[in-house]
Amino acid sequence: MGIDPGLTRCGVGVVEGRPGAPGTMIAVGVIRTDPKAPLADRLLALDDGLRAFLEDHQPEAVAVERVFSQHNVASVIGTAQASGIALLAGARLGLPTATYTPSEAKAAICGNGAADKQQVTTMITRILRLKEAPKPADAADALAIAVCHLWRGGMKARLAAAAGNGGPR
Template sequence: MRVLGIDPGLTRCGVGVVEGSVGRPLTLIDVNVIRTSASEHIAQRLVTIERGLDAWLDEFQPDAVAVERVFARSDSSTIMGTAQASGIALVVAARRGLPVALHTPSEVKAAVSGSGRADKAQVGAMVTRILRLDAPPKPADAADALALAITHIWRGGAQARIDAALAAAGRRP
């Protein structure tokens, strides 16, 4: 399974592609961030993110997309931009008919580090270890995107098998 992880952000939108399956070593395909300038109008920034995500989908042809679920923080200006970038990510994936999963930050932290309260450095260290990298991906948004893809492969892949088994048994997933 090949998964595009997206850590939505208006200034830096982390993107990372991981390939693998549960119980097998995972492989980093590519990782980066899509950047926009705060001096640009919000609409243009969202178009830049959309075009960037479309380019990643064209180049890497993922089987699924995993996006960080937006949650309330104290800074409403930050959450608004994150939510807008998240919406763009959902639209570009849905437009192509790709399965999209939303994972909470604590779910991702728990999946890759064993603790839902892990800090960014711990997540980066575990992504480095899981993917057998020489150094943690920078910036943290890139590492977070990879953590989302890893989480989806480990958890989303298992959920897909459960749903398929239920469907085969004639029950709704």
């Protein structure tokens, strides 16, 4: 399961497959919270939405887009809080968790770590053989994170195990 964390819109996507194969989309969605609601209520709503998605689809792993520095500090803080909720949701169920930077996901999906959102959406639509592009972009980004983990997660785990730290968490 891939998660594009956000406090207002959190993209969630579940894919099935194996490294080297296109994969199949199982589910995609966006969990929304009210920007006018108190922060604690928004975080709880996000947690409830992620928990429901995890229960409904029972993924084997959770991959979350890693928070990156932006100029808008308030936006980074909200995204970081949402990211923490996403990682906690997977860990609570004992699922392996991993994080990927936006450029890692873009490189995996588009072959270019500097690809724009439209390129990611176009490529994830092709890779998963979807009839139409997932909308909004948060949904496409979540699928991209899921596919990135599908394709790269096994290698990361093997490298981490070889280094002696047990794999991505």
